[in-house]
Amino acid sequence: MQQIALSYVIEPRGTGRGPIRNPLMQLLQAVRDHGSISAAARSLGLSYRHVWGELKHWEQALGHALVLGEQGRRAQLSEFGDKLLWAERQAQARLAPQIEALHAELERAFALAFDDRTHVLSLQASHDDALALLRTHAAAQGQLQLDIHFTGSVDAIGALNQGRCVMAGFHTLEHPPRGSLAQRTYQPLMTPGLHKLIGFARRTQGLIVAAGNPLGLHALADLTARKARYVNRALGTGTRVVFDELLQHAELAPDAIEGYARCEPSHAAVAQAVASGQADAGLGLASAAHAAGLGFVPLVTERYHLACLKSALAQPATQALVQVLRSPAWRHALGTLPGYEGADSGEVQSLRTLLPWWSFARKKKSAAPA
Numbered sequence: 551m552q553q554i555a556l557s558y559v560i561e562p563r564g565t566g567r568g569p570i571r572n573p574l575m576q577l578l579q580a581v582r583d584h585g586s587i588s589a590a591a592r593s594l595g596l597s598y599r600h601v602w603g604e605l606k607h608w609e610q611a612l613g614h615a616l617v618l619g620e621q622g623r624r625a626q627l628s629e630f631g632d633k634l635l636w637a638e639r640q641a642q643a644r645l646a647p648q649i650e651a652l653h654a655e656l657e658r659a660f661a662l663a664f665d666d667r668t669h670v671l672s673l674q675a676s677h678d679d680a681l682a683l684l685r686t687h688a689a690a691q692g693q694l695q696l697d698i699h700f701t702g703s704v705d706a707i708g709a710l711n712q713g714r715c716v717m718a719g720f721h722t723l724e725h726p727p728r729g730s731l732a733q734r735t736y737q738p739l740m741t742p743g744l745h746k747l748i749g750f751a752r753r754t755q756g757l758i759v760a761a762g763n764p765l766g767l768h769a770l771a772d773l774t775a776r777k778a779r780y781v782n783r784a785l786g787t788g789t790r791v792v793f794d795e796l797l798q799h800a801e802l803a804p805d806a807i808e809g810y811a812r813c814e815p816s817h818a819a820v821a822q823a824v825a826s827g828q829a830d831a832g833l834g835l836a837s838a839a840h841a842a843g844l845g846f847v848p849l850v851t852e853r854y855h856l857a858c859l860k861s862a863l864a865q866p867a868t869q870a871l872v873q874v875l876r877s878p879a880w881r882h883a884l885g886t887l888p889g890y891e892g893a894d895s896g897e898v899q900s901l902r903t904l905l906p907w908w909s910f911a912r913k914k915k916s917a918a919p920a
Contacts, residue, residue: 552612556570558656560660570642570649572638573604574604574608574634575634575635575638576594577590577594577601577604577605578616578617578627578631578634578635579635580593580594581605581617581625581626581627581631582626582627582635585624585625585626586624586625587601587602587605587617587625605617612630614628614630615628615630615631616628616630616631616634617631662695667692667693668692668693668694668695669693669694669695669866669867669870670694670695670696670697670867671694671695671696671697671716671717671867671868671870671871672697672699672714672715672716672717673696673697673698673699673715673716673717673718673719673856674698674699674700674701674705674706674709674710674714674715674717674718674719675698675699675700675701675706675717675718675719675720675856676700676701676702676703676706676719676720676721676787676788676789676854677700677787677815677816677817677818678700678719678721678751678753678835678854679817679835679837679838679841679887679890680750680751680753680837680854680884680887680890681696681698681700681719681750682698683883683884683887684696684874684875684880685698687874687879687880687883688870688871688874691874691877691879693870693873693874694867694870694871694874696871699715700816702784702785702786702787702788702790703719703720703721703735703736703786703787703788703791704720704735704736704739704786704787705786706718706719706720707720707736707739707740707857708739710857710858710859711739716858716862716865716867716868717748717856717857717858717862717868717871718856718857718858719750719854719855719856719857720736720788720854720855720857721753721788721789721792721852721853721854721855722736722788722792722852722853722855722905723792723795723850723851723852723853724752724850724851724852724853725906726905726906726907727906728906728907730795731791731794731795731798732791732792732795733905733907735791736905736907737907737908740857740901741901742900742901742902742908743860743900744859744860745857745858745859745860745901746857746858746859746860746863746898746899746900746901747855747856747857747898747899747900747901747903747904748855748856748857748858748868748871748872748875748896748897748898748899749855749856749875749893749894749895749896749897749898749899750854750855750856750875750893750895751853751854751884751890751891751892751893751895752851752852752853752854752890752891752892752893753835753836753837753851753852753854753889753890753891754835754836754848754850754851754852754889754890755789755792755833755834755835755836755848755849755850755851755852756833756834756836756839756846756847756848756849756850757831757832757833757834757846757847757849758817758820758821758824758831758832758833758834758838758839758842758844758845758846759824759830759831759839759844759845759846759847760824760825760827760830760844760845761843761844761845762845763845763847765778765830765831767830767831767847768847769800769849770796770797770800770802770849771800771802773802773807773808773831774802774806774807777808778808778830778831779808779809779828779829779830779831780807780808780809780810780812780829780830780831780832781809781812781813781814781820781823781824781828781829781831781832782807782809782810782811782812782813782814782832782833783813783814783815783820783832783833784813784814784815789817789833789834792833792850792852793833796833796849796850809829812829814832817834817835817837817838818838818841818842820832820833820834820838821834821838821839821841821842821844822842824842824844825842825843825844833849835889836848836888836889837887837888837889837890839888840888840889846889848889853893853904854893855904856871863898871896872896872898873896874896875895875896876895876896876897880895881895
């Protein structure tokens with residue numbers, strides 16, 4: 551069976567909306583209507599050579615003759631050519647409602663590109679329920695469409711630095727200490743003066759456990775003491791950085807955690823692993839635990855940061871984002887998510903303001919000897 555591929559064109563308004571067009575079917579219809587390849591070519595505004603070449607190309611590709619006729623006699627479609635036109639008319643008639651709906655849906659989608667009041671912002675970010683809520687909220691306000699690709703925090707900042715997105719979302723502990731794993735992970739990726747942070751949210755991370763917390767897990771040490779099966783996040787994710795940092799603080803070795811090497815791609819996937827009984831615990835968001843009807847043991851408070859290049863602050867899409875984040879409506883929406891609260895939402899801040907790693911006092915140059 552042959553494969554059917556669809557395509558579309560963007561045209562000025564007023565040109566009319568016709569059926570889905572196929573160049574081969576247009577050629578065959580023209581040959582049928584005019585009785586010769588040369589007349590068909592003239593009716594389509596094409597050269598005889600082009601039409602002849604296209605017909606021969608499709609005969610070879612489809613394995614059947616399309617046009618019959620001897621020199622000096624009227625050209626006519628072969629039986630196969632007739633059947634192709636018949637099949638196309640049948641499909642157009644049966645699918646007319648769906649085709650009309652597809653036309654309308656495409657036009658609605660592309661209308662955003664021609665609306666000067668609407669902006670699109672590309673964002674790569676660590677998995678976060680508040681960002682998903684922000685995407686819906688911003689779209690409903692009619693000002694901003696967020697094109698979000700969820701990935702690890704490290705990959706998100708890397709994409710920002712490579713120009714593959716305008717904004718990157720990552721998260722750290724509320725007060726990340728100097729010399730921490732977070733510092734060693736993120737400091738090489740950003741530069742004061744070049745990168746800026748936009749306040750987004752404060753959120754709680756902890757152990758997602760079965761409803762009622764049957765194993766009585768209250769701290770990371772309980773994972774080993776009660777031989778709990780853990781489910782981790784992948785390397786490069788902000789949650790993995792936080793978990794490894796917590797292990798170091800608790801003086802626990804990774805190989806002491808059963809399941810440390812097992813990884814899931816998101817907070818929701820961690821919750822699903824616990825809900826299905828495949829794991830006893832995993833570090834994740836309070837909102838993910840609540841959505842899955844699971845228990846939650848809070849451990850740390852984080853700041854979720856939106857990073858961009860300083861040059862992006864003047865872009866209309868970034869300004870629209872800042873306006874949405876500062877609005878009372880957004881702060882109210884954020885407050886409906888378990889474990890979330892606003893934290894300088896929409897405020898543009900330097901790296902030195904939120905993270906302590908660049909705030910070391912500069913050493914004064916020693917005076918030259920006399």
